[in-house]
Amino acid sequence: MTIHSPATDNSATERLRDQIAAVLTRARQRTLTLTDGMDEAELTAQHSRLMSPLVWDLAHIGNQEELWLVRDVGGREPIRADIDELYDAFKHARANRPTLPLLDPTQARGYVGTVRDKVWDVLDRSELRGSPLIDGGFAFGMIAQHEQQHDETMLATHQLRTGAPVLTGLAVPTVAAPVTGEVVIPAGEFTMGTSTDPWALDNERTAHRVRLPGFAIDAAPVTNAQYLAFLDDGGYDRPELWSTHGWAHRQEAGLVAPQFWERDSSGNWWRRVFGVLTPLRPHQPVVHVCWFEAEAYANWAGKRLPTEAEWEKATTHDPATGAVRRFPWGETEPDDTTANLGQRHLEPADVGAYPAGATPAGVHQLIGDVWEWTASGFEPYPGFRAFPYREYSEVFFGGDYRVLRGGSFGTDPVACRSTFRNWDHPIRRQIFAGFRLARDLVEGEG
Incomplete structure (x- = not known):
């Protein structure tokens, strides 16, 4: 060639x-x-x-x-x-x-x-x-x-696939202690979407102003250790934590843990990663969970999934100047110091492994590692125009699709922007998806 x-x-x-x-x-x-x-x-x-x-x-x-x-x-x-x-x-x-x-x-x-x-x-x-x-x-x-x-x-x-591993990658970054806590995003308007990025796809257009109340968003995606606490607390056996559709799917599909998790006879959890069985890493973002699992975890934690507008504001909006950042960290393209992208590693990095990629407010790993489920359905922005063909976005608007943001370790930088929108059915787990949580502010916060 x-x-x-x-x-x-x-x-x-x-x-x-x-x-x-x-x-x-x-x-x-x-x-x-x-x-x-x-x-x-x-x-x-x-x-x-x-x-x-x-x-x-x-x-x-x-x-x-x-x-x-x-x-x-x-x-x-x-x-x-x-x-x-x-x-x-x-x-x-x-x-x-x-x-x-x-x-x-x-x-x-x-x-x-x-x-x-x-x-x-x-x-x-x-x-x-x-x-x-x-x-x-x-x-x-x-x-x-x-x-x-x-x-x-x-x-x-x-x-x-089953069988012997055929892919290799660099060792993924680890941390001694994960990033924890949450960041308050003040109320106000911000610019969502883009009208200027020459390679942005039709569903990212057009740029429009959105006003949001203040909210808090987790500083990092939910980790394996955090998700394991939900599992150990009977999260998969408590219908009150699940929506009606989510509980029906959990029962029909027999969900008991994230996909590719395996428990040995001693009670230890392992995760299968491209044909290799590895011990569950506590500080790694949980991956291969469907939207219904993310929703149930959020209910258990007393929080909720962020809307995609909240996710994008936390990622791009500079409250000090009102400017829009191209990426959480600023204007420069992603590299191996700011985000886990491009199949360089074959799994997510521990939360906190990319401090140079955090927002000025301290929200980490919004780009790369795991796609993040949001609460939002997939709908067009104001001024949407299908281009250059309807089948890329328009035919998927509506229905039960849920928006994912941020890309994963398997996403290339060319297909990963702060405005980039992914979507899938809420039952899908084979995608490299995790999530982070948000919550409304109580009186006196923000």
Whole structure:
């Protein structure tokens, strides 16, 4: 597969072209990490009915890149128009994809390589302006984000598979004592969403003013030790802590602990991490819990889940100046001192492991480690306009979806902003999701 050599011209267009080349290359390297080194049987197997075979994700990544960058932006002839329907995510449910006449691993790798070679030519020839689709390199950024989102989905498939481990990562940061307590966020207006980020997706737009009463939010996500106290106090056996729908799901699904937790004969808890059984780490954020579990824990703790507006205000709003921070810590892009992102580690870091990534008020790890469930349903912002296609966001508005914020250790920085919105059904646990709590202020606080 050809690797693009970024241009060295100092013009703004060439710098943007270099940036695009870098994020596309990084996404492809990760895709190959998730699919190379596995035999054909592993790649074509369905490791869970919730997930596609890895080989479907691989070819789907190439097909979306062909549709948007080769055909639409580049105006080129189709490479494989005959497979468009096979890799249309809305035409075939995940559970049914193994029965389709999919490209085999060799064919899929060849296809995505051919597509990418043509994309490099399209990128070299594009002025990166002239229409909303390509202004600021939007279409290229959208495709880089799409590939990284599927890479995170494939990472979740790796967590669900059985057999010997095939992934490796750096040792995750630990702390001697976790961050605890909560931070008061004063009442007032703030700007939510964005109208200026050139690669923001349609559901993040448009920027709008939101007024919130004061609230308190936990300084860190809920940890394994905290969640274990809920479990030990009979949290899974107390229907009064659960909503009606949540209790029905807990019973139907037989939930007794977070997914991938295992208890040995001595009563000690372990967690299975990509095929490796490890002792439960007390200071690590709890992960692989569904929204109903988070809601029950919040009721047990006498608090609640934050709304997504509260989450974003705690993340971006500077009460001293009224300015909006791009990230909790300021304007600089995430790096390995501020956030656990990009599959660098294969699990969340202990809470408090990234002090440089905290907000000025002292809220930690809002970006990376675990997606955080919020209390909010997935709805459009004022002024929403579907772009460039309805199926990215619009068709998911309403229903029972709940919004998640902040990204996880498996989220790439290109697909993780303070304004980025994720969503899923409240029963989902295979995603890398945890939560933090909030509460209303009592009289005299704030």
